[in-house]
Amino acid sequence: MGYNEEAFIKILKSKGLKVTNQRKAVLKALSSKPDQHLTAEEIYELVRVDTPEIGIATIYRTIQLLCELGLIDKLNLDDGYVRYEIGKEDKNEHHHHHLICVNCGKVLKFDDDLLDELEKQVEKTTGFIVHDHELKMYGYCRDCQNNRK
Ligand SMILES: [Zn+2]
Ligand SMILES: [Zn+2]
Ligand SMILES: [Zn+2]
Structure with a gap:
């Protein structure tokens, strides 16, 4: 899915969660690389460009949350790393x-x-x-x- 900020905000609010810059930044980083499968560290590097104050622990926590919400998908591509990609916009797909x-x-x-x-x-x-x-x-x-x- 492309980065759809409006849809993202709606999902967070429907779960009673705050729309934070970190959450927006992680989602933005992943949607900027739709064909790639990024590790948490790679997401961290991308996010740090615009949000240098963010820490790796926050990245891990944010990734975990976005996975639970189904906004990003966790992958095992057999290379020894846990990787992530942006989720499907259409959940029937x-x-x-x-x-x-x-x-x-x-x-x-x-x-x-x-x-x-x-x-x-x-x-x-x-x-x-x-x-x-x-x-x-x-x-x-x-x-x-x-x-x-
Ligand atoms: Zn993929
Ligand atoms: Zn090859
Ligand atoms: Zn199928």
Whole structure:
């Protein structure tokens, strides 16, 4: 989702939470890099540019809160770091897929869901209603394929 300050303020207020500069700054940092998956430290570096007085502990706390509110998503992309990305604006939309290069570690995102058939089948067979999913694919990115030739 793009950084929609109005929607953000509405969500915080509906939870009885204050709209603080830190909260706005963390959300802004993540929405400025929609194709990246940032660690808390990387978010900290971005936020510090505009808000140098902010501390890392506050960043951790703020990230935690925004995760709980569903405004940002926590990810494990198998590189030993906890990473975050901006959440989906439309909660009915499913999470994009992640393509992980096993050679260079690059992570690409793939937006088309294409799992409708599978989701329907799961529901039919088990009665389980799929709400969302996290799909990781492992392989070689274009650059690594070229380098291997
Ligand atoms: Zn899906
Ligand atoms: Zn690669
Ligand atoms: Zn992603």
